[in-house]
Amino acid sequence: MIFLLFFLGMFFAIAFAGFISGAETAVTGASHAHMYHLAKKGDRRAKKVIALQEKLSATISTILILNQLVLYLIPIFSTLFAVKYFTTTEAAVLQTIIALLIIIYAEIFPKMLVIKFTIPFALFVGPILFRVVAVLKPVTTVLEKCAKYTIELIGVDVEQQDSREQADEELRGVIEMRPSEDDKEEAQKKSMLKSILDLEEISVSHTMVHRKNLKTINASLPMAKIAEELTNCHFSRIPLWKDNPENIIGILKTRTFFHALQLQNGDLEKIRINQLMAAPWFIPDTKHLLNQLQDFRKKREHFALVVDEYGDLQGCITLEDILEEIVGEIVDEYDILTDGVKLQADGSVIAEGMTPIRDLNREFDWNLPEEEAATIAGYVMHEVRKIPDVGQTYVLSGFKIEILKRQRNQIGLIKITPPAALPSSEKL
Numbered sequence: 001m002i003f004l005l006f007f008l009g010m011f012f013a014i015a016f017a018g019f020i021s022g023a024e025t026a027v028t029g030a031s032h033a034h035m036y037h038l039a040k041k042g043d044r045r046a047k048k049v050i051a052l053q054e055k056l057s058a059t060i061s062t063i064l065i066l067n068q069l070v071l072y073l074i075p076i077f078s079t080l081f082a083v084k085y086f087t088t089t090e091a092a093v094l095q096t097i098i099a100l101l102i103i104i105y106a107e108i109f110p111k112m113l114v115i116k117f118t119i120p121f122a123l124f125v126g127p128i129l130f131r132v133v134a135v136l137k138p139v140t141t142v143l144e145k146c147a148k149y150t151i152e153l154i155g156v157d158v159e160q161q162d163s164r165e166q167a168d169e170e171l172r173g174v175i176e177m178r179p180s181e182d183d184k185e186e187a188q189k190k191s192m193l194k195s196i197l198d199l200e201e202i203s204v205s206h207t208m209v210h211r212k213n214l215k216t217i218n219a220s221l222p223m224a225k226i227a228e229e230l231t232n233c234h235f236s237r238i239p240l241w242k243d244n245p246e247n248i249i250g251i252l253k254t255r256t257f258f259h260a261l262q263l264q265n266g267d268l269e270k271i272r273i274n275q276l277m278a279a280p281w282f283i284p285d286t287k288h289l290l291n292q293l294q295d296f297r298k299k300r301e302h303f304a305l306v307v308d309e310y311g312d313l314q315g316c317i318t319l320e321d322i323l324e325e326i327v328g329e330i331v332d333e334y335d336i337l338t339d340g341v342k343l344q345a346d347g348s349v350i351a352e353g354m355t356p357i358r359d360l361n362r363e364f365d366w367n368l369p370e371e372e373a374a375t376i377a378g379y380v381m382h383e384v385r386k387i388p389d390v391g392q393t394y395v396l397s398g399f400k401i402e403i404l405k406r407q408r409n410q411i412g413l414i415k416i417t418p419p420a421a422l423p424s425s426e427k428l
Contacts, residue, residue: 006081010074010098014106017070022110023125024063027052029115030122038123049126052133061140062133071102172197188328191362195326204292205285206358206374207325208306208315213354216241219249219277223268227261230254237303239316240277246313248305250277282307285314293322328362347421350404353377353411366418368397377411387411 032053038046052059078098082091114121133140175193217229219240230238236255239248256276264270281304283292296302302319340352341363351360357370357379373379380403381387383396387409393402398419405413 002085006077010078010101013070013074014101017067017074017102017106018110019125020063020067020070021107022114022121023129024060024067025111025114026118026122026125027059027129028056029118031119034119035122043123045123045126048130049122052126052130055133057144058133058137058140059129061144062129062136065136065139065143066132071106074098074102191328192326199290199293199322199325200288202289202325202358202370203285204283204287204289204304204306204317205314206356206370207289207321208285208317209321210315210354210375211246211313214239214316216245216248217252218242218245219273223271223273226273227257227268230257237318239280239305240273248280248313250274251280251303252277280305282311283317284309289322289325292317293319296322325358344415346417348400348415348417350413350415351376353414360416364418366399368399376414376416380411380414 027049030049030053032050035046035049035053039050075095075098078095079091082094086094172194175190175197215233215235216239217226219226219242221229230252233254236253238252238254240250240252241247242249252273253276257271260271260276261268281299281301283295283304283306285306285308292304296304296319303316304318305316306314308314340355341360342350343364344350349360349364353376355376356374357368357376358374360366360376361368361370368376368379372382380394380396380401384394387406388394388403388411390403390406393400395401400417400422402415402417403411403413404415405411
């Protein structure tokens with residue numbers, strides 16, 4: 001009978017140690033975001049798990065106290081029992097067997113099992129462990145303070161929290177880990193999630209429509225000419241200028257103009273353009289897309305003009321431009337389906353100089369630098385420190401770049417060969 005009680009006691013003690021070990025793995029390994037989502041849906045167990053994760057130091061201390069207490073008592077009782085009922089050799093064998101059982105069933109087995117069922121086990125053990133942590137709080141507080149003072153003695157700040165950059169990198173890592181191979185839909189989701197995070201780092205100058213391609217109308221033109229310009233224009237908002245094209249005096253909504261014209265029964269002489277246009281909204285070219293998106297929402301606007309530090313007009317940006325950074329190109333019935341980029345049979349790409357570098361990187365999964373210039377032509381001129389001539393070839397960031405066309409002081413056409421398409425003799 002005494003032997004049965006001993007072995008039952010060892011069994012339950014090792015099982016309890018395994019349960020505690022599994023609880024540690026479950027609470028620390030459960031996705032905080034998943035638990036938060038379940039808690040928002042009303043799962044009280046998830047709320048307990050979140051509370052344990054937010055006070056992880058106290059949780060780990062409690063688990064260690066329980067685990068060490070059990071693992072301390074098991075050898076003591078097994079040794080006392082072995083000394084009384086077994087020979088020296090039998091006692092040594094018994095202790096070895098118990099040690100192996102502890103390693104396998106109190107450490108390895110529960111952790112392997114919980115890794116497969118982390119969320120269900122975390123939800124099961126969360127409420128139980130939450131109560132135990134509360135009961136042992138006085139003990140864990142004393143032990144934590146001792147550990148804290150010891151850590152501070154070696155110059156480590158235990159109060160220092162992870163920086164925002166670390167949190168962003170962790171989130172990017174989670175997105176990268178999302179499987180997307182051979183699944184275009186998953187790959188698109190991953191790209192969109194990364195693009196949302198990028199909004200905080202990309203300035204409007206990298207996404208705006210350059211002033212060279214900006215459609216504007218001279219407000220001094222006869223009303224009939226303005227009406228003709230608006231009729232042939234597919235944009236919903238048009239900047240109006242006076243005296244010189246960079247002196248924008250207002251923004252005219254096409255819909256507003258033709259509504260006013262309808263109210264005047266088509267009489268252009270009764271239209272007062274200065275009464276229809278709205279005040280222009282100027283923003284700096286250094287403003288980040290996330291801030292601009294938030295301002296678009298606050299002001300309930302879709303259009304802003306971009307200026308540099310000297311107040312010179314650089315271009316415009318719309319709500320659609322920012323959304324395209326997230327979801328990709330949005331094409332409607334009025335868009336012109338030419339992007340100035342042609343993929344060649346040899347793997348190279350012929351692109352117009354004004355092609356945004358971000359578009360090339362996203363389209364072909366390249367890694368051309370985007371920090372110093374918004375367009376591929378700007379990048380080339382920044383790197384070579386001059387306006388290259390037709391026929392000149394450079395190797396920049398591993399890409400072979402050849403100038404195909406130049407119009408006065410602008411690079412018109414560029415041939416870009418990525419590293420993967422270069423012959424071995426041309427690779428750096």
